[in-house]
Amino acid sequence: MTDGLESVFIALDTADPLRARQLVRTLGEGPRTAGYKVGKEFFTAHGPIGTREVTDGFPLFLDLKFHDIPNTVAGAIRSSLQLHPAIVNVHASGGPSMMRAAAEAAREAAEQQQIPPPWVVAVTVLTSLDDQDLKAVGQTGPVLDQVVRLATLAQDCGLDGVVCSPREIGDLRHHCGPDFRLVVPGIRPDWAVSGDQKRTLTPREALDAGADRLVIGRPVTEARDPLEALQRLADDLA
Secondary structure, eight states, X not given: OOOSGGGEEEEOOXXXXXXXXXXXXXXXXXXXXXEEEEXXXXXXXXXXXXXXXXXXXXXXXXXXXXXXXXXXXXXXXXXXXXXXXXXXXXEGGGOHHHHHHHHHHHHHHHHHHTSOOOEEEEEOSOTTOOHHHHHHTTOOSOHHHHHHHHHHHHHHTTOSEEEOOGGGHHHHHHHHOTTSEEEEOOBOOTTSOXXXXXXXXXXXXXHHHXXXXXXXXXXXXTSSSXXXXXXXXXXXXX
């Protein structure tokens, strides 16, 4: 487990490159974080070049949640390593063959490029979903059972960890051990609104429970003063 703000990836959930660059410049004046998360919204609009321009020099969590046939996902993972990401992710529901292909592709591509391999982590159950949502799409609940099932499968397939809700940290530590990486969105400081996240904890609670990395976006990026919000977050974690 990592303590403090250096465990936090700030989510750049915007399609506006000027806005993203301004956020990185502004937040760069404050205490140092683990890096920045770029997801589908920005990447679809601006691709690898735009992503590199915005995050160059900072660790990158490339949050594209690959989910396809094994060969396609392996190719996507290889391509993504051109950005030297610290973390990449896939959907655990893509199955064991797909996850094994992703893990192997990341190791091979990193060795070829002589760079540190990224964490390859699997998305279990999106933090916007609850038991009723799982039932609606025909998945077996409750949410915690499905999370543990998929996390155990990901571990068996050689992945480094999972993306999970903060409320599942303790159970995943119990089932998957201390070395399995837990990347945790759904983080809301006491002073922030919960938004569309249904299974949340505060940053301090999540780290104390055993999270390795936290993903925090709107409480900082949509604050009236993002730098002040980042400092407030750092104070919460101190």
